[in-house]
Amino acid sequence: MLRLNKLHKIFNYGKVNENHVLKDINLHVPKGDFITIIGSNGAGKSTLLNLVAGVFFPEAGTVEINGEEVTAWPVYKRAPLVGRVFQDPLQGTAAEMTIEENLSLAVKRGQTRGLKLGLNKERRTEFRRLLALLELGLENRLECPVKLLSGGQRQALTLLMATIGDPQLLLLDEYTAALDPKTAKQIIAITDRIVTQHHLTVLMVTHDLKQALAMGNRTIMMDRGEIILDLKGKEREQITVNDLLAKFAARSGRELTDDRILLNR
């Protein structure tokens, strides 16, 4: 499904503030895998996701999705394959446009957009059905501008939009970090439902170690641009958050220092 080969990302290459953010990353993600990614600040988690999405391009190495090399493809060209939900709930939706207009943008994911009206009766019925699945009452507010929604509602809408139009790969970048715990829980439940339903392959960055172990079937830990731990199967089932911290200390030679991680213990 997704294959990262010898991936290097260097910011400000050749300048005094050169920063080697990813070092020789090799990762193979079979179809249907749900990987949670953890690590200290500046470990390269978000950069990794951005390389998969096409926001940045690597200095060396290749990115393959569905057997196709997409290393040089910009974001819009990867859109048919990749859906994304961002940390900032404001980024994933257009505030001035209505709920139905936002959804109609997602329907044409990666397809040529024409001079047909973006909305019609059929689409509205379909949007109502999809929104009802979120169980947030949004199905009755199709014509409401998105700027009037709460952060959680916007994030749920983004999640829905990120999975419309049949992308194979879903990227979640700390997408519940800006939400209150109750809303975060709700969003996670919705995620589980959608991911199972569409058989999606998922990469999720999180600071919540408990969440990292509770969700998905595989966890990778990153530190200073490298993958230092790849947990799956039995080993992952038995591990606790404290084990994770101990493993981090053993592999990286220092404590896992991140306020948000420690707060979430």
Place this chain on the structure above:
Amino acid sequence: MWLNILQGTIEQGLAFSLLALGVYLPFRILDFPDLTVEGSFPLGASVTAVLIINGVNPFLATLLAFFAGMLAGMLTGIINTKLKITGLLAGILTMTSLYSINLRIMGRSNIPLLRETTILTVIKSWGLPERYVSLIVFTLLVLVVKFLLDYFLATEIGMALRATGDSPIMIQSLGGNTDHLKILGLGLANGLVAFSGALTCQYQGFTDVGMGIGMIVIGLASVIIGEVVIRTSKIIFATLGVVIGSIIYRLAIAIALQLGFAPTDLKIVTALLVILALGAPTLRNFMIQDEFAERLMERSVPDAQIK
């Protein structure tokens, strides 16, 4: 006499409302402060004038003016997206180049059109009452353009265009090429501006190379007045507001002239109007803060006395 002035004012407002729509599109929909307008307005006028004095059908001349403006807008878009030059500067560069280009097109700085065949003289010859030709033609044209624009902004491409200004990261992640959408939007907007220039020169009977100066501020003033008159998040009402705003702006200018303002002072009056309207929310905040601070002071005085 008053009625004549009123009618003339409305006609001008209608002709300029197409310019205002061409300012609304980049400023409000694309979130792109596009200064190309100051060059594409006289571009539309000079293309039309030169074609007309060379015997080209005035309808065809007006249409070609639209496409010329579109090219100018697309050029700004390409400078901005492909060469990564900021939008403001990209517009200024195109606008500056257009000054030379317009002079080249015209061959001199002014072309009179008084005895030439324009779309207005042609339509007059179809038997419309002479007094109302401009009013009728402009009203119909503006309505058609407004509804076409409304329709376009509700299509799949149009919505992607709106999302480009609203949330570029989101529309990219959904497969929209924001570079192309921006170029398209700027092209369309400046096509409208050039169209406005084409109508204006046929209406006033001449084209002057300097007729673009201050157009961006006039367009902005119309957009802002429209937003004050019609508060809405719906496109169809917003574009209606722009048209109405353009007419109200012309009325305000006509009144200012009647009050004895020199025509040369009107640009600063317009600029002040825009500054006031755009600065109003900030000024209001200052006032609210002052008021609040005063109230706090009043409350803290008795406390101090108790001590």
